[in-house]
Amino acid sequence: MQLRFNLVKILLLELEDLSLLRIYNTLNKKVELFQPRNTGVVRIYTCGPTVYRDAHIGNLRSYLMADWIRRSLTIQGFNVTHVKNITDVGHMRQEQLERGGDKVVLAALAEGKTPKDIADYYTQAFLKDEAKINILPASHFPRATEHIPEIIDIIQELFTKGYAYEVDGSVYFNVPAFDKYGQLSGNIALDQARTLTLLESDPNKKDPRDFALWKKAEPGRDMKWDSPWGYGFPGWHIECSAMSSRYLGFEQDIHTGGVDNIFPHHEDEVAQSEAAFGTPYVNYWIHGQHLLADGVKMAKSAGNEFTLADLEARGFDPLSFRYLCLTVKYRNRLNFTFSALKASQKALTRLRDLVANWKHTARYHQTDQSLRSAWKTKFWNAANNDLNLAQALGIVWDLASSKLPDASKLNLLFGFDELLGLDLNKYTATKKLPRDIKKKVTMRNDLRANGRFKTSDAIRAELSEGGLIVRDTLTGTFFRSKTVLERQAARWPTVSSSREVDSFLSHHATKSFSLILIATNYYQDVKRCIKSIISSCSAYNLEIIIVDNGSTDGTSEKLDKLQQKHPHIKLIHCDHQLGDAQAKNIGLKQSLGHIILMLDTCVELKGDVLIKIEKQLKDTRVGAIGTWGLLSDNLNHFHEEVDFGEIDALQGYCFAFRRDILLDVGLMRECFRFYRILDIDFSFQIKDKGYKILADGSLPMLRHKHRQWENLLEAERDELSKKNFKRFLVRWKNRTDLLVTRGTRDIYDKLNLNSSNGSNK
């Protein structure tokens, strides 16, 4: 019955001239018309989340793509079964798994809970997140730990067929035995194989491309299961073969994931599934490009991830993220910024307003069938052309501004929204107004009717202040409460990146000093630092520039109050925590002082530091001066020197220089998101231009606890510092000539060489 219905629906769609989904298939590297294996039914598998932490919005972008594919096929009349697994045995990546260390177990240890508690908690959190952005729930959410018997069955089948071997309780897939290995990922697999050969750490593998199907449990491991090879746990890839075949059969239509899943995860899935099942595993492999933040892939390890809760905490409607993802095609990278999200929320709000308005006016007739049909063809052609939703969204806006009657617009839009998933039909703007507001609204309408627009505008402003949007349209006046974001916009302007900030660097200095502070939470620290500046340097013509770098603990509000009391404080709010170099560059670009002093908020001044700084910087050979200096013998290690003298680099706690050198030296390099080593890198930029850097340990100041550092775990400190150090070395590794000691020695060596050659040219 269902099948017949679907067939009829497909036929009808064709009659209506609606196109069918064409989509890029990673397997064949081209856009193909989607055709299911069995008429009328589609089986989709989506690689789901590892539940030891909240999903970040990058992960959610991949799930949105799967949702749009599913919706598109459902609208075409297919009966779709969608499976999304929950990885609750917590390896994120095969290599990590092979090195041991289970993410779910580690998270449980850290939170003092059992691995199951952790997995349950984050599974629920994931489902809630998906619901908030209107991702339709999958037909099945199987958990890896509940499918161990199926996993073991497949591994045994692979043994029988000669594709698996065991070494000391661990079982590996024998890649050379599978001819078609690499068919999905192509060159990526080759490159990775080369890298693996160089880096291979598992001595049990016969070929570096081989991968674990089953790993022997290390002593003391909690999450382990009995198997024909002893106690152990499954490899990462095998769970997806087991769960997809259990719920969808051996042959699936579509398998989705992010592009990082292509290799090794999906390549290995193809190998083990086709080897075990003996049939082509998946017809259409569909992969979504990444969501980036500040230009790099969003990932926990990059420290640039945001969760849906982070967006909500900033007043965004979760659906504005869905809207944002609609604006960029799934095969293109999308660089996430809060300004783009703001624009999306604005557009979504506008669309909702239009719908609310059309609902009032839609009593009138719909336009004729053929006009509507033309709009439908346009929309579905775009949407089904490799899921070009950005174009489809453009057509929605064309429709909105077209001359079609509102009733037709509404009807068409609701149809399109079955795919877009913005819940436009749920949105009603009319709400009961409190009596006093109602009175004002009526009064305003009367005033308008009598042409007294000035007074009516004043009432509108008053209503707006009270949180109500009032809009007059041809068909009447329309009200709604302001969104959280609209209420915030009235609070203060924010910036999303240093690019949005004007640079005054080519302007003449109007102050003697610009003191720059970066504040991320911990108002008490900021206040201590500012108080010390005010009490010891008030005699100078100075400005204090505070970059409020994504504070979320109320610091922003307090800084606003402080600024009102002290007009020489200039305050710039960032809408999220920018990388350290970006935040500092905002301060640098905005400064108008002859001398710039960057102070960390852990510093407290104990006297007039500016007099000495000014004196030293009068010497134009000196590029920068600060309190805490560093010296190095070879660039690989820097040690602290606090006495007076020339040094190799300044520590960022106190870093002063003449503003005009920036025109020569440039701003800080924004690839540094974390503060450490950034100061050394910037020092080298200064030295590279031929300036000396001085330390003066007698400058009167104290250094308190440095929060940014204190709040990191040991492993995080190491990782962030190492990453930055690498960046530093990539640029400066051949520049030992810039070191104070080495530079001196080089001159000495040259002199020696010259005298021994007897050359005096």
Ligand code: AMP
């Ligand atoms: P993971 O939790 O890392 O296994 O990722 C879950 C899903 O999110 C996989 O399909 C990944 O390919 C995808 N993913 C991870 N990071 C991103 C990102 N920055 N943008 C888009 N998708 C991502």
Ligand code: ZN
């Ligand atoms: Zn998977």
